[in-house]
Amino acid sequence: MSVIRLIVGGATGKTGAEVVRYLAAQGDLQVIGAVGRLQAGRDLGAVLSVPSLAGVAISGSVSQVAAEADIYLDFTLAEAAVSLAMEALARDLRLLIGTSGLDARSVSLLASEASRRNLAMAVIPNFSIGAALQRRMALELGRRYGRVEVVEGHHRTKRDAPSGTAKDLMSALEALGVEAAVHSLRLEGLVARQEAWAGGPGEVISVIHEVTSRQAYGAGVAMAARQLMGASGFFSSLAELCPALGPGD
């Protein structure tokens, strides 16, 4: 079994930490380095209380990580992700970006550098497998009813609105010629919830997906990392990168 080695930016953040805990339990995936500011210089295993990660250093930047890797995974913040990803490309690492709110210009800058270096790259607004299935169902609603309205709700500290997941669904619906609208809620008590609504004469239908804990993202990240190793080009959703989830569009 060949092992996929990852450097994780934001490994001590709320999402990064849950994802790293999941990855640490996978035999074929190995977190060999972490990037963060406040905990730089500390041991990731000690910070996250995961014994199998003992010896993995937290560095202040991707270029400071000593060990060789295959993939750079980013769960930082939009303003940090682009320069960290550029450092990763300079090290010839494939990119798996989970951070949301990157502007189109930055994504296209990263994509052209990745393509110049012949490295696969994915910017995935939602790593949850349930969310990928909801996306497929929402596209089906669009095909049948011609109009879909999406209500997405997140915790109050989420900076971007609409969410990257909702924006991705909007573009996929519009590409199918479906009318689409999005409404955003930012409320205490919510983690991440998205409901896609459609209606026809005498009926309405909605498909709900809700993340109740950030544990939801680990399996999708692992699936994406495995798929990225044999892939080439640019991917903008989990479903696009992982054919097992079906493109739906």
Ligand SMILES: NC(=O)c1ccc[n+]([C@@H]2O[C@H](COP(=O)([O-])OP(=O)(O)OC[C@H]3O[C@@H](n4cnc5c(N)ncnc54)[C@H](OP(=O)(O)O)[C@@H]3O)[C@@H](O)[C@H]2O)c1
């Ligand atoms: N794609 C998905 O499925 C998905 C799911 C959930 C969240 N997200 C996105 O993931 C991102 C992180 O969310 P979160 O809630 O986990 O945020 P968070 O708890 O604030 O974590 C952010 C992490 O990034 C690190 N960081 C920030 N700036 C940095 C820099 N300049 N250099 C190095 N590290 C830096 C922080 O480290 P320090 O504290 O040490 O600075 C922290 O570990 C957000 O964009 C969020 O929308 C995506």
